[in-house]
Amino acid sequence: MALTFENVMEYYYKNPKFSDPSDISCRNLNPIKKWLKDQLKQNTGKNNDISSLIRKEGNKFYKEKSLTNSLKSYNSSMCYAQESSEEYFLALANRSAATFELERYEDCLKDVNLCLDSPTYPMNLRPKLYSRKDECLKKLDKISNTKNQFENDMAVKTEQLPLFENGENPNYAYAAPAIELRFNEEKGRHVVAKQTIKKGDTLFIEKAFAFGPIFDEHSRTMHMLKCHECLNDIYCGVPCRYCAKCIFCNSKCRDKSWEESHKWECRGMFGDIWYHLGIAYPAFRALLKGINSTLQTVELDNIKCFGDKEDNYSFFNSLLFDKDNKYLDASVMSITVVTYLKHYTNFFIWFLSQPKNCYSWTMHCLETFFELQLTKHILQFQNNSSIIEHWIEGKDLPSDKEPVACGIFPSVSIMNHSCKPNITNYFVCDTIVVKALEDIKKDEEICNCYGICYRNMNKIERQQNCSQLYHFKCNCVICSDPSKEMDVFDVFICTKCGNDIPKVINKKKIFLCQNCGTKVDNQILIDIYQNIELEEEENGVESLLNSLTRKKKLLNRYHSSLQKTCFKLYLFYKEIGNTKCMLKYFKKWLKIEKFKVGQDIQLFGFLLYEVGSFLFSKASTVEDKQMLDEAKNFLAEAKHICELHYPPYITHRI
Incomplete structure (x- = not known):
């Protein structure tokens, strides 16, 4: 039975001394060596x-x-x-x-x-x-x-990256001058507004310090329509000369990638080594950038100046990580990389011959240093990296994104987490653009979302994720104010006066309405609601309309169940071409949704564009002027919202 990397990891979990750098002489590397040998026997190269x-x-x-x-x-x-x-x-x-x-x-x-x-x-x-x-x-x-289409595409994408209105921040690389870095013991380094920021203002435009393209689970190759070197779209690309996993925009990108990193990665592609090592792959590429740098770091409380566009390694190297979180995993992965480099490439011999190498390394010291540094970078990626997602092309305004790489953006990563962030972002190739999602006051903190969002998780779920993944307790604007939670509206109303009935506390079944004093049996309301939901599952338009009427008498007007029913009716009437009813229920759904989550969510932009375009397609006579006006309003609002979430080469289509 072939040895898997999971088997290797399991072996070292039973031997935890393996991760102790002070005791490397007694390590048993045989499981790693055997796994590498077995993998590279597969030789998944040209065929x-x-x-x-x-x-x-x-x-x-x-x-x-x-x-x-x-x-x-x-x-x-x-x-x-x-x-x-x-x-x-x-x-x-x-x-x-x-x-x-x-x-x-x-x-x-x-x-x-x-x-x-x-x-x-x-x-x-x-x-x-x-x-x-x-x-x-x-x-x-x-x-x-x-013009050459590749050059034209690149021009469209790079030239349409936004520019900072007042130039770039002189003390914070890739950032707007309206923001600054601050430090305190509670929050560490964090980002705040130096002045009032308006919704839509560009806050960061940062090229990834390092990234690793994501492998396809089925083929274990890279994305076949993205350049391995720059993540640009590929229509007419050239493959790697040796491995079967990577494709590039052109020979220029291929040669650049080879010199920077691929000459050390390529052999590992043959046996799917990098596929199994996961986040160690982009971390290794970051370490390669450090080789051409000083391999130094900056002090955590040094906030006078952050980032260097020419050599950003020391600032990347200063990013925080949690050593207690999966340290053994990171250690096993890093030693696997070092063992691969030692036995299957001439990497360390090459490194010792470099003129920039001013240290008198022994091979043993060099391997140990690389192991420790790569372990650190793996942990930094685990705590600070971003999944680079590109909008899926194929229609005027794409609604879905796909992950194409795991990258790290040191300046952007300084932002702390909020379950309700005040920024949004999109990616153009390997560059992230961050914009203000709302007006931000002077001295207010600017926060990103680490994927733990109040729109799809309740407070308990969010706190568990923050604790398990990032080891902190979130006290953001949502977590510190229960009245802003999404499920606060998911309550019954008094059938007599319409006042909200609080959720069941201490398993009480009977309540007195706080407004009119009517006795309310909570279990009866639950039974009625469940019956309505069962009847609605028939999905006929009559059952949907009847369900909506009954729910209005039973539920808070912003209840999520009312939203779902309105959206089903919108889809039904759209399908049969009844624009009047379609508009009616779309507006009802949108009103509820905006009240709960704000005005400028990406989904609103997409749907407003979709509905506006549909109305235009149906308007064919002079009598349709009202419909055309409605369509224009929808499209204008869609453009306003989409400019926050989409790059210009997509939004110009609206």
């Missing part, structure tokens, strides 16, 4: 047979008109194919068909020309490529200002 299977899978997607999935498959097929083999160029030719259908004519033409210039591409298939090339040229003739 034309695998490439052919993946390409045929892409052909199925192509026939189904699932062009994005076909493109992913063709890119993956190229990654597995031997360089310059027939299989490589077959995948390239198939990719050109997908990019043609996606109207990426420059990309299509590039792939077609590479195939036609190759002596290994079959002669009998060339006529089809000549025909495709001719079609591309015709299409491009009709398009003015045909």
